[in-house]
Amino acid sequence: MRLDKTLCWDGELTVTRHDRETGTSFIIRLDSTRLGPAAGGTRAAQYASFGEALDDAGRLAGAMTLKMAVSNLPMGGGKSVIALPAPRNEIDQGTWKRILVLHAENIDKLGGNYWTGPDVNTNSSDMDLLNDTTEFVFGRSTARGGAGSSASNTSLGVFEAMKATALHRGLGTLDGLTVLVQGLGAVGSGLAVLASQAGARLLVSDTDSERLAWARQAGHDVVEIDNVRSTPCDIFAPCAMGGVIDSAVAGELPASAVVGAANNILADDEAGDILHQRGVTYAPDFVTNAGGAFHLVGREVLGWSEETVGARTRRIGDTLAEVYSIAESEDIDTDRAARILARRRIETAGTHPPHTRTAGISVDPKARARPTRSPVRDRAR
Numbered sequence: 001m002r003l004d005k006t007l008c009w010d011g012e013l014t015v016t017r018h019d020r021e022t023g024t025s026f027i028i029r030l031d032s033t034r035l036g037p038a039a040g041g042t043r044a045a046q047y048a049s050f051g052e053a054l055d056d057a058g059r060l061a062g063a064m065t066l067k068m069a070v071s072n073l074p075m076g077g078g079k080s081v082i083a084l085p086a087p088r089n090e091i092d093q094g095t096w097k098r099i100l101v102l103h104a105e106n107i108d109k110l111g112g113n114y115w116t117g118p119d120v121n122t123n124s125s126d127m128d129l130l131n132d133t134t135e136f137v138f139g140r141s142t143a144r145g146g147a148g149s150s151a152s153n154t155s156l157g158v159f160e161a162m163k164a165t166a167l168h169r170g171l172g173t174l175d176g177l178t179v180l181v182q183g184l185g186a187v188g189s190g191l192a193v194l195a196s197q198a199g200a201r202l203l204v205s206d207t208d209s210e211r212l213a214w215a216r217q218a219g220h221d222v223v224e225i226d227n228v229r230s231t232p233c234d235i236f237a238p239c240a241m242g243g244v245i246d247s248a249v250a251g252e253l254p255a256s257a258v259v260g261a262a263n264n265i266l267a268d269d270e271a272g273d274i275l276h277q278r279g280v281t282y283a284p285d286f287v288t289n290a291g292g293a294f295h296l297v298g299r300e301v302l303g304w305s306e307e308t309v310g311a312r313t314r315r316i317g318d319t320l321a322e323v324y325s326i327a328e329s330e331d332i333d334t335d336r337a338a339r340i341l342a343r344r345r346i347e348t349a350g351t352h353p354p355h356t357r358t359a360g361i362s363v364d365p366k367a368r369a370r371p372t373r374s375p376v377r378d379r380a381r
């Protein structure tokens with residue numbers, strides 16, 4: 001039998017559904033539940049084909065497995081993709097609500113083996129709506145018992161990663177170093193404040209003029225968008241979007257280290273290797289930006305206190321030290337080293353038997369709002 005490449009994905013489970021009324025396709029992929037229930041956001045986007053949407057869900061679910069494992073979170077990796085019939089901003093409120101209710105039904109049927117949160121084109125209000133139907137949701141609004149924005153904790157984690165990387169690279173503390181932050185959004189602006197308080201000189205870049213005005217007022221120097229990757233600095237911090245370092249950029253980047261919040265900073269496999277050959281220390285993004293997961297999953301799924309979330313986030317520097325040690329001893333790039341560390345943690349963990357996974361992570365019932373309405377459960381009654 002000849003199978004399409006997208007169907008030969010070797011994760012644990014793929015769930016798909018199509019809604020003829022709205023023309024929407026739903027995909028949930030569970031890459032691994034070895035460490036606990038799979039967790040990963042819900043991405044809503046238009047795709048050229050169903051295969052492309054399946055591939056995206058699989059790739060993103062795999063990245064979540066690595067992020068959870070390397071961060072020692074008792075969760076696996078999964079991801080949802082909602083393949084929309086039109087751009088998100090052209091979908092009316094009624095249609096969007098129907099789409100979310102159907103998605104929530106799909107999640108609920110997985111019985112706690114998959115938890116979701118916000119991602120591209122979904123936000124905390126959407127998570128509240130999902131939570132009307134299923135309890136397996138994090139990233140809800142504070143009014144609904146959610147943990148609120150994860151951005152400031154992500155900034156803290158990236159800051160810890162930056163300090164650890166500067167030390168590892170022989171640059172000492174951040175005091176006096178030049179840090180270039182690309183993207184002054186929720187995470188980048190918080191990072192800029194922390195790095196500046198630690199004595200770093202800030203270079204910043206953004207497409208938004210209001211954010212640049214804020215930066216100028218704070219005394220930071222602005223770099224033109226097109227010059228970001230050719231401006232010399234000690235630490236380059238991509239905090240806008242992924243794919244900013246391809247092999248060509250890696251070969252020329254005038255920085256000693258790269259430490260940012262953006263997901264998938266490296267555009268291709270060679271980029272990490274080239275940075276390694278050139279002695280540019282790259283802090284793998286799925287290690288540095290885990291503060292967001294600690295905040296949302298920690299508070300809303302695992303029932304952690306704010307103190308525990310903070311303590312776990314400050315240990316991101318220790319995880320990076322382990323990654324750097326593996327990279328040095330095996331003479332490999334740091335991205336590969338982080339994947340090795342994640343896989344070691346997955347392989348040494350016991351397999352969770354089915355139906356005990358949710359119990360195994362001690363979900364705090366007080367931290368959870370029961371769904372007000374569950375079409376799936378209501379039908380079962």
Ligand SMILES: NC(=O)c1ccc[n+]([C@@H]2O[C@H](COP(=O)([O-])OP(=O)(O)OC[C@H]3O[C@@H](n4cnc5c(N)ncnc54)[C@H](O)[C@@H]3O)[C@@H](O)[C@H]2O)c1
Nearest residue numbers: 150151154183184185186187206207239240261262289292
């Ligand atoms: N928020 C979190 O907790 C979290 C957690 C993990 C990873 N991340 C990742 O970190 C990154 C930043 O997240 P955020 O929540 O701050 O997003 P955000 O949307 O608040 O900020 C992004 C900023 O980048 C700017 N920008 C866009 N294109 C740009 C460009 N070409 N050059 C310079 N600036 C540009 C935007 O104007 C905006 O200010 C994203 O890639 C996100 O996926 C965020």
